Amino acid sequence: MPALNLRIAALLLACAPLHALAFAPSDADKRFQAIYEKEWTWRQEQTGQADEDTDTSGDNTRLPDVGAPAQQARLKVWEQVLKDLDGIDPAQLSAENRINLAIYRPQVENLAAEVRLRAYEMPFNSDSSFWSNLSFMARRQMKTADDYRAYASRLRDVPRHFDQHIANMRAGLARGFTVPRAVLDGRDVSIAAVAELKDPEQSAFYAPYRKMPARIPAAEQEALRKEARAAIREHVVPAFGTLLTFFRTEYVPKARTTLAAEAMPGGKDFYAQQIREYTTLDLSAEQIHRIGLEEVARIRAEMQEVIEQTGFKGTFAEFLTFLRTDPQFYAKTPQQLLDRAAWISKRVDGEVGKFIGTLPRGRFTIVEVPADIAPFWTAGRGGLGTYWLNTYDLPSRPLYNLPALTLHESSPGHSLQAALAQEQGEQPAFRRDNYISAYGEGWALYTEKLGKEMGIYETPYEDFGRLTYEMWRAARLVIDTGVHHKGWSRDQALAYLRDHTALSEHEVTTEVDRYISWPGQALSYKLGEIAIVRLRAEAERELGPKFDIKAFHDAVLKQGSVTLPVLESQIRAFIAASKAGPAKAAAAAP
Structure with a gap:
């Protein structure tokens, strides 16, 4: 853990329970908020896309630029963000923002490290892939004709998006940074299912057009369906065909024969x-x-x-x-x-x-x-x-x-x-x-x-x-x-x-x-489970008859998504406040 993160963790343990006091935003708070709001907005514009858990593609008309130049440009932004964060003294932040900084900084550090290690050259694994996740765009609720037009535009952008991924994977092959050959058999089935498609209407990408909102006039609905069929037939299916050929004739034959991440070039740093x-x-x-x-x-x-x-x-x-x-x-x-x-x-x-x-x-x-x-x-x-x-x-x-x-x-x-x-x-x-x-x-x-x-x-x-x-x-x-x-x-x-x-x-x-x-x-x-079980045992031991299982779980869940060190600091703040009485426990709730 970087030294600054250790410093933040120490401050978290010492700080007052979240929301225990009201703070007027300091200059440090304002600067920090400006940094993360600007970066987050930019990040969504750069990387917004759909997968099985979320859809942040919004109304984008293009898929993310995943080419090596764009990746390196993002790295420069994240490195600058980290330098800007270095200029903020955590001690000058409110209790809320100390927590936010302890979550946000590792998030940006991880994003920067992924690019620095060129992890984008291995953009799939045996479980998840960029080509399979793409179909989850079709589950996004579309309400207007503009929503459908933006979606069709993203479909037409699939060839460019795939070509960039293929170029990245070729770079990975050249340096031995690939998915191991031992787990690749049969992984082309999901590519072939689209590449060999004869009827665009049978594609998962066509699903949003099977039942469209009644507020869109019938004639416009048919025009939108025609646009989708053309996008799938002329852009999506050929792009999957190109990917299938690359996968079968280049990637699988040249994939590394080792298994260990540490066996790859830079593998020890990558696995760490x-x-x-x-x-x-x-x-x-x-x-x-x-x-x-x-x-x-x-x-x-x-x-x-x-x-x-x-x-x-x-x-x-x-x-x-x-x-x-x-x-x-x-x-x-x-x-x-x-x-x-x-x-x-x-x-x-x-x-x-x-x-x-x-x-x-x-x-x-x-x-x-x-x-x-x-x-x-x-x-x-x-x-x-x-x-x-x-x-x-x-x-x-x-x-x-x-x-x-x-x-x-x-x-x-x-x-x-x-x-x-x-x-x-x-x-x-x-x-x-x-x-x-x-x-x-x-x-x-x-x-x-x-x-x-x-x-x-x-x-x-x-x-x-x-x-x-x-x-x-x-x-x-x-x-x-x-x-x-x-x-x-x-x-x-x-x-x-x-x-x-x-x-x-x-x-x-x-x-x-x-x-x-x-x-x-x-x-x-x-x-993660070991940490939560340990923290619950600590709360039960420290609070005795005052332990409230619902309050404990609320304290865990109200965090949003946090690092384990932050979770530990927050649950210990909850324990301390619960010892002091119900009113203070409620005030400490994040």
Whole structure:
């Protein structure tokens, strides 16, 4: 952690609880606000786009410029922002802005580091890609003819956008900075699905035109549909065809044969930065590996206790085989899986208010993962307004895992947290609209454990599913650092996840390939959850009978998305205020 960040952290621990006092903005506050508001507005103009979690594309008529010159130009802006921040004394900021600075500075540091390390030369992994994320633009609500025209303009810009990505990937190939060859087989399916499209109206990109707002006159609707069909046929499909040819004839044959991030040019710095970005902590790969091994051993003992509750008499390995093969644990149709997830989420609705004081107004829906990306996606994913559930290959989607998955991805996990973050109107946009993985994934994993207190797990098998999901995240700490730092093979990583969890073979494979191709991201879940569990235990110990579970969860969730050091400082401020009495606790609420 940079020295200035340590200084900010020290000030956070010493500062008065948030909102405990009213401050007139100082000159430092005004300068800081001007810096982040200007940079944030510029950032949205530069990088606004759609993905599975958000859509910041707005009314842009072009997709982001991802070419190397534009990337380097952004780096200069972020480096200047960091210099400007150096000129602000955190001690002169209000309590609110000390928190904001402690969140904003690492955000900009990470953006600058990504460009400095030329991470844009590897713009996809086995789980997510720029070409698949592009289709999520089609889910944006369009209300006017101008919205549709801007969308069609973005579709016509796909060839330029893809050509820039291809140029960046060629530069990555030239220096050995690529996704490993071992995880690339079959990843061209989602490209081919569009490249080989014959009818534009069958494209996911055409979805917004199937039901258009009645306020748009019928004749204009037809003109807009004609524009979309031409954009898809003449621009989108050929661009995907070019990308498919490049992927098959250049990228896959020339991709590196190593697995470890540290084996790439500049790989040690790259992996260290990935750890810093995704965990928000100053931990080494060795430290994280040891934490993972300790967590794996602890959870394994809890698993054995649950197995005994089921009455199963075989070995641990035999129990895993039983769970993976017995038909009672699997849905027979996609709709059955969706229905069960909906039932679980409604049961959560009846309990969540007993554990969280402030609930969001925003709601979420449950949607099947699109067929073109489902084979390589995780079991589910949640975000603002949507819980994506993967119904591909039903024998790999056990029902005993579904309660934990639903808690994590929808409520009280990602969908609830994202909605609350959006509704924190007093917070700056860089907090409301940004996602810090260690906090967001840590909270979502914590809610899986909270589901036990809520009574969501109805059988020992579902409770074992909860533990297998926790073990899955603990094993990630071991596997990610094992592959990228210790030189583990793919088979070694597969065996470790297979032997320690009840995940299906399909999930074991897709998950390990995800960790291989996306260094560091998998570390955020368990480290974030460990922090929240530790802080709750501290609050319970310090407050005794004064501990209020709803108030504690409100204190965690009202932060928006924050780094783990900031979360720790804020929860300790909450504990101190709660000791002083309800009035001061309310005043300390962020």
